[in-house]
Amino acid sequence: MAKIAELLSNGFTFSVELWPPRTEEAEARLERVLDELRSLQLSFVSITYGAGGSTRERTHDLVVRLKNEYPAVPMAHLTCAAHSKAELVEILDRYLQEGVENILALKGDPPLDAAEGLEEGELVHAIELVELAKSIGPFCVAVAAHPEGHPDSIDLRSDREHLAQKLRKADFAITQFFFKVEDYLRLMDDLMALSVEKPVIPGIMPITNARTVYKMAAMAGTNVPEELSRRVELYADKPEELRGFGIEVATSLAEELVEAGVPGIHVYTMNQAQATVEIYENLNMSSRVGR
Numbered sequence: 360m361a362k363i364a365e366l367l368s369n370g371f372t373f374s375v376e377l378w379p380p381r382t383e384e385a386e387a388r389l390e391r392v393l394d395e396l397r398s399l400q401l402s403f404v405s406i407t408y409g410a411g412g413s414t415r416e417r418t419h420d421l422v423v424r425l426k427n428e429y430p431a432v433p434m435a436h437l438t439c440a441a442h443s444k445a446e447l448v449e450i451l452d453r454y455l456q457e458g459v460e461n462i463l464a465l466k467g468d469p470p471l472d473a474a475e476g477l478e479e480g481e482l483v484h485a486i487e488l489v490e491l492a493k494s495i496g497p498f499c500v501a502v503a504a505h506p507e508g509h510p511d512s513i514d515l516r517s518d519r520e521h522l523a524q525k526l527r528k529a530d531f532a533i534t535q536f537f538f539k540v541e542d543y544l545r546l547m548d549d550l551m552a553l554s555v556e557k558p559v560i561p562g563i564m565p566i567t568n569a570r571t572v573y574k575m576a577a578m579a580g581t582n583v584p585e586e587l588s589r590r591v592e593l594y595a596d597k598p599e600e601l602r603g604f605g606i607e608v609a610t611s612l613a614e615e616l617v618e619a620g621v622p623g624i625h626v627y628t629m630n631q632a633q634a635t636v637e638i639y640e641n642l643n644m645s646s647r648v649g650r
């Protein structure tokens with residue numbers, strides 16, 4: 360099984376994020392999504408983790424299954440919030456034994472509908488999880504980057520410094536979703552000024568449901584530009600038109616990013632395949648991936 364850092368050094372990557380299903384119905388839907396995505400040349404598939412362990416077994420089982428049965432490298436998200444160090448060691452050891460080599464090391468966020476925040480874990484920041492994973496085995500470890508700054512950070516400068524420290528120890532980063540190419544370019548300039556040149560893959564979220572995107576943007580600290588928000592309002596009662604518009608916006612952002620020389624594109628699929636397939640085709644990705 361390949362390490363994603365190697366895929367990145369060999370050429371352009373196209374990847375997606377999926378979450379492990381909670382119900383039988385969601386499981387059937389995920390199977391359909393995985394089938395539809397088979398037609399794409401996916402470099403890797405990342406599987407989310409419910410901070411504190413709410414998806415512990417489901418994330419593990421899906422990652423291992425994809426590793427054994429699916430034509431794209433799986434990456435397991437893992438969060439340090441609300442876990443003890445011993446629990447994290449156990450989870451990482453198990454992945455190592457099963458040949459899962461790619462981990463996205465995160466602090467973790469409470470779910471969208473949670474009333475309260477998360478308990479602190481024994482490891483407070485994601486950088487400590489990067490160090491732990493690297494001390495346990497030859498994992499390829501990715502981290503999260505926030506182009507507009509993490510919403511809890513004191514200021515952008517200190518957030519960039521924390522990211523730079525974390526990325527120096529990790530292999531690559533994936534960004535939170537954003538809507539303006541300048542935000543990504545500023546992040547890269549700031550990292551370069553801090554002498555960090557690891558690959559940073561931009562994360563793209565196609566708008567297919569206005570309410571979800573606003574909620575997620577608020578939580579992630581992503582600014583929804585006024586003009587974009589105005590257009591989204593226009594399609595409030597027209598889901599098909601909103602979907603088409605969302606794909607158009609995501610395609611043109613990805614085009615600008617590709618022109619700017621990004622190492623890959625990562626799509627937040629929200630466990631729906633169609634928008635991702637259309638973006639992939641619009642960008643003629645099959646002629647680009649791996650080159």
Ligand SMILES: Cc1cc2nc3c(=O)[nH]c(=O)nc-3n(C[C@H](O)[C@H](O)[C@H](O)COP(=O)(O)OP(=O)(O)OC[C@H]3O[C@@H](n4cnc5c(N)ncnc54)[C@H](O)[C@@H]3O)c2cc1C
Nearest residue numbers: 407408410436465466467468484485503509512518521535
């Ligand atoms: C690609 C991607 C995938 C994600 N997947 C998941 C998932 O599966 N499950 C989930 O729960 N969440 C997920 N998240 C959300 C993520 O957990 C949140 O954004 C979380 O709030 C921060 O995680 P982090 O790993 O960036 O944290 P950290 O790197 O720990 O940073 C969190 C905050 O602490 C600050 N900080 C960092 N180091 C220090 C330090 N040494 N001293 C003081 N302050 C410091 C940072 O500036 C930042 O404000 C994902 C995010 C991204 C971008």
